[in-house]
Amino acid sequence: MGQLIDGVWHDTWYDTKATGGRFKRSESAFRNWVTVDGAAGPDGEGGFKAEKDRYHLYVSLACPWAHRTLLMRRLKGLEKLIDVSVVHPLMLENGWTFADDFPGATGDSLYQHEFLYQLYLHADPHYSGRVTVPVLWDKQRHTIVSNESADIMRMLNSAFDALGARAGDYYPDTLRQKIDEINGWVYNSVNNGVYKSGFATSQQAYDEAVGALFSSLERLEQMLGQHRYLTGSRLTEADLRLWTTLVRFDPVYVTHFKCDKFRIGDYLNLNGFLREIYQMPGVADTVDLAHIRNHYYRSHGTINPHGIISVGPAFNWLEPHGRDERFPV
Numbered sequence: 001m002g003q004l005i006d007g008v009w010h011d012t013w014y015d016t017k018a019t020g021g022r023f024k025r026s027e028s029a030f031r032n033w034v035t036v037d038g039a040a041g042p043d044g045e046g047g048f049k050a051e052k053d054r055y056h057l058y059v060s061l062a063c064p065w066a067h068r069t070l071l072m073r074r075l076k077g078l079e080k081l082i083d084v085s086v087v088h089p090l091m092l093e094n095g096w097t098f099a100d101d102f103p104g105a106t107g108d109s110l111y112q113h114e115f116l117y118q119l120y121l122h123a124d125p126h127y128s129g130r131v132t133v134p135v136l137w138d139k140q141r142h143t144i145v146s147n148e149s150a151d152i153m154r155m156l157n158s159a160f161d162a163l164g165a166r167a168g169d170y171y172p173d174t175l176r177q178k179i180d181e182i183n184g185w186v187y188n189s190v191n192n193g194v195y196k197s198g199f200a201t202s203q204q205a206y207d208e209a210v211g212a213l214f215s216s217l218e219r220l221e222q223m224l225g226q227h228r229y230l231t232g233s234r235l236t237e238a239d240l241r242l243w244t245t246l247v248r249f250d251p252v253y254v255t256h257f258k259c260d261k262f263r264i265g266d267y268l269n270l271n272g273f274l275r276e277i278y279q280m281p282g283v284a285d286t287v288d289l290a291h292i293r294n295h296y297y298r299s300h301g302t303i304n305p306h307g308i309i310s311v312g313p314a315f316n317w318l319e320p321h322g323r324d325e326r327f328p329v
């Protein structure tokens with residue numbers, strides 16, 4: 001765990017002193033876009049045209065942000081167009097590594113780097129900032145297109161459609177405003193809320209974060225009692241972004257991040273929603289509980305110094321989800 005400062009790796013934990021014990025996630029640094037014709041996207045520079053086998057996705061199977069992009073790749077059937085490298089689940093003094101001595105960890109299949117920070121230096125030898133997954137890499141220009149999962153999801157959603165991606169638009173024009181609105185508060189209080197709860201170093205910071213988290217879960221529970229998905233009857237990006245947090249909740253966040261007021265298994269609608277998406281074709285293959293549980297419990301020495309993995313609550317996501325009966329089409 002650490003960061004690069006002017007091209008040099010420093011092993012440091014998140015600093016919460018200046019923020020009253022509050023964990024603040026920093027902004028992603030590479031914000032270019034793959035587009036149909038290579039024109040610049042909403043930000044960044046142009047020159048990244050959608051092409052088969054040009055881009056490579058670096059992910060951790062443990063990370064909820066990386067998981068979003070992997071999920072979108074799977075739903076859009078992009079496996080043949082964009083290949084993937086998977087880091088080792090443990091993130092310790094060297095940050096994410098390409099050690100491949102854990103089932104499912106692939107090593108760096110492009111450059112055989114040892115550490116993910118070397119990939120960032122490959123793109124920018126003077127890079128300063130955090131070294132995070134996911135990374136969308138351009139094999140032609142040998143650089144990072146983007147390390148922001150929200151943007152990568154949107155590129156995968158539409159830029160490759162003419163190259164044989166599976167039909168499906170998870171960010172449709174008519175729902176964009178609604179999706180953006182939901183994403184905003186779900187990001188702050190849920191996706192990032194679990195981290196703010198778990199990494200808080202003051203009681204007040206924890207209370208604030210965990211309070212906001214469970215208020216939002218209650219709100220989501222109500223919404224999912226009214227319609228099948230967050231924006232209505234159609235599965236969108238907003239659902240996928242929530243889902244990668246829900247899938248980690250009972251196995252990890254309840255205990256490891258002290259998010260223990262309720263489990264997802266205690267909510268009727270959130271639990272049905274979690275199971276329904278888990279049971280969609282291809283989705284379960286993107287979930288690796290060994291990476292998830294090993295990563296969190298064994299990488300955060302400040303909150304779990306002995307690295308013991310808790311037994312975890314029992315659950316079975318293959319049980320009937322009940323959403324068809326509740327929302328007949």
Ligand SMILES: N[C@@H](CCC(=O)N[C@@H](CS)C(=O)NCC(=O)O)C(=O)O
Binds near residue numbers: 025028065066095148
């Ligand atoms: N805003 C980024 C956040 C990605 C992120 O924070 N990933 C975590 C893993 S779950 C990471 O790589 N952390 C390493 C670090 O903070 O040093 C995104 O959504 O892509």
